[in-house]
Amino acid sequence: MFRISTEPLDPAALQRTLSDAHAGACVTFEGWVRDHNEGQPVVALDYEAYAPLAEKEGLRILAEARERFAIRGAVCVHRVGALKIGELAVWVGVTAAHRGAAFDACRYLIDEAKARVPIWKKEHYGDGATVWINCATRGDFAHQLKT
Amino acid sequence: MITVHIQYFAILREQRGLAHETLATHAATAAALYEELRDRYGFTLPRDRVRAAVNEEFVAWEAPLRDGQKVVFIPPVAGG
Numbered sequence: 001m002f003r004i005s006t007e008p009l010d011p012a013a014l015q016r017t018l019s020d021a022h023a024g025a026c027v028t029f030e031g032w033v034r035d036h037n038e039g040q041p042v043v044a045l046d047y048e049a050y051a052p053l054a055e056k057e058g059l060r061i062l063a064e065a066r067e068r069f070a071i072r073g074a075v076c077v078h079r080v081g082a083l084k085i086g087e088l089a090v091w092v093g094v095t096a097a098h099r100g101a102a103f104d105a106c107r108y109l110i111d112e113a114k115a116r117v118p119i120w121k122k123e124h125y126g127d128g129a130t131v132w133i134n135c136a137t138r139g140d141f142a143h144q145l146k147t
Numbered sequence: 148m149i150t151v152h153i154q155y156f157a158i159l160r161e162q163r164g165l166a167h168e169t170l171a172t173h174a175a176t177a178a179a180l181y182e183e184l185r186d187r188y189g190f191t192l193p194r195d196r197v198r199a200a201v202n203e204e205f206v207a208w209e210a211p212l213r214d215g216q217k218v219v220f221i222p223p224v225a226g227g
Binding site: 048052053056057090115119132135 | 154156157158161191192196200203204205219221222223224225226227
């Protein structure tokens with residue numbers, strides 16, 4: 001299951017959806033709203049998604065994980081809306097007979113979701129400024145300098 | 148001339164000042180439409196940092212646009 005949620009996420013309830021007598025491992029990942037980014041104090045985040053395409057792309061990523069790793073169940077839910085520091089932004093859970101596949105698939109899911117699913121994050125800073133992450137067009141120059 | 152329904156997200160929504168609009172265009176491709184909108188509204192993101200979606204699927208920039216389609220331009224994503 002891949003879902004965009006406007007409501008707070010409930011990890012215990014999500015984990016129960018993965019219950020499986022054949023699974024010997026369950027690996028979960030929680031993405032939390034952090035109070036800083038690249039040296040700047042962050043006071044809040046807004047997430048938004050293009051939900052129909054986000055859910056399609058999310059399902060493609062889950063299907064890829066099932067092909068690549070010997071897993072049994074996989075769930076990813078991403079929150080949207082205005083989030084405070086410490087809130088849960090994304091939850092990923094994977095079950096497998098053995099832990100190796102569960103760890104690998106969980107990492108694959110969160111990495112691919114961050115890179116491909118149409119979800120956007122706007123950071124609010126202590127001084128009132130806001131930035132859409134990855135959308136600053138002058139960032140490219142700094143990146144070139146580092147490489 | 149075709150009519151397309153455009154939905155805006157994130158930085159593009161803020162720079163446009165609207166979440167969606169229906170407009171008539173001579174643009175034959177998603178690429179041409181993005182360039183037209185970028186000229187008109189001053190979008191800061193160059194096209195090579197954006198992806199196009201039509202009717203809720205990613206498409207190639209050169210895919211032809213048709214009357215009545217739903218078009219979304221996808222700024223760099225940042226989930227997680």
